[in-house]
Amino acid sequence: SAVISQKPSRDICQRGTSLTIQCQVDSQVTMMFWYRQQPGQSLTLIATANQGSEATYESGFVIDKFPISRPNLTFSTLTVSNMSPEDSSIYLCSVAAANYGYTFGSGTRLTVV
Amino acid sequence: AQKVTQAQTEISVVEKEDVTLDCVYETRDTTYYLFWYKQPPSGELVFLIRRNSFDEQNEISGRYSWNFQKSTSSFNFTITASQVVDSAVYFCALRGAYNQGGKLIFGQGTELSVKP
Numbered sequence: 744s745a746v747i748s749q750k751p752s753r754d755i756c757q758r759g760t761s762l763t764i765q766c767q768v769d770s771q772v773t774m775m776f777w778y779r780q781q782p783g784q785s786l787t788l789i790a791t792a793n794q795g796s797e798a799t800y801e802s803g804f805v806i807d808k809f810p811i812s813r814p815n816l817t818f819s820t821l822t823v824s825n826m827s828p829e830d831s832s833i834y835l836c837s838v839a840a841a842n843y844g845y846t847f848g849s850g851t852r853l854t855v856v
Numbered sequence: 857a858q859k860v861t862q863a864q865t866e867i868s869v870v871e872k873e874d875v876t877l878d879c880v881y882e883t884r885d886t887t888y889y890l891f892w893y894k895q896p897p898s899g900e901l902v903f904l905i906r907r908n909s910f911d912e913q914n915e916i917s918g919r920y921s922w923n924f925q926k927s928t929s930s931f932n933f934t935i936t937a938s939q940v941v942d943s944a945v946y947f948c949a950l951r952g953a954y955n956q957g958g959k960l961i962f963g964q965g966t967e968l969s970v971k972p
Contacts, residue, residue: 774958776959776960784964784965785947785962785963785964785965786901786947786960786962787962788959788960791958791959833899835901837960839958844891844903844906845891845903845960846903847893847900847901847903848900849899849900850899850900850901852899
């Protein structure tokens, strides 16, 4: 199955700034998913990113706050913009693998102070 | 609508005890896929199992076993002879065959604490 390299693994950021999270996949994949996991909570899908088209955002998430790029079939970035302490979460990218499985990146643990 | 419910928020057991984590799902799809993931304190998601809706055979992998029952929409996970290293949050997840671009719907997770 695909291997995902996600960076950074963690960061501490000042409120009002932005952080860009990168995911690099070792094979070409059609869809990439970005999830947020707030402290003590489950995973919530932010958006689905397809190469060559705009990302599809879930209810409650907007492009201005979480812009996503998908320049090719092996790479995607998620930016968390104008951060506030409420954005402190683990962010994970994921790709659909063969046979309806999924592979996840190792996660980015973000703390906003 | 699709939904996954893990009613047990936290479970605490003593090492070597058996423990079962419950998962109940809702879907209108006739074909769907169920998953279990483990999330240790480090935060990464570790894939444990995927089960297709048309395969109700139970599965055993070492100390882990899964009981899939379509009649009750449940996909429970049992750890036999638990170990301290099993301490983690466990998530059950669902994907419909044709739903919403293939996204996973996660349950709220069950935090398992195994004490020595």
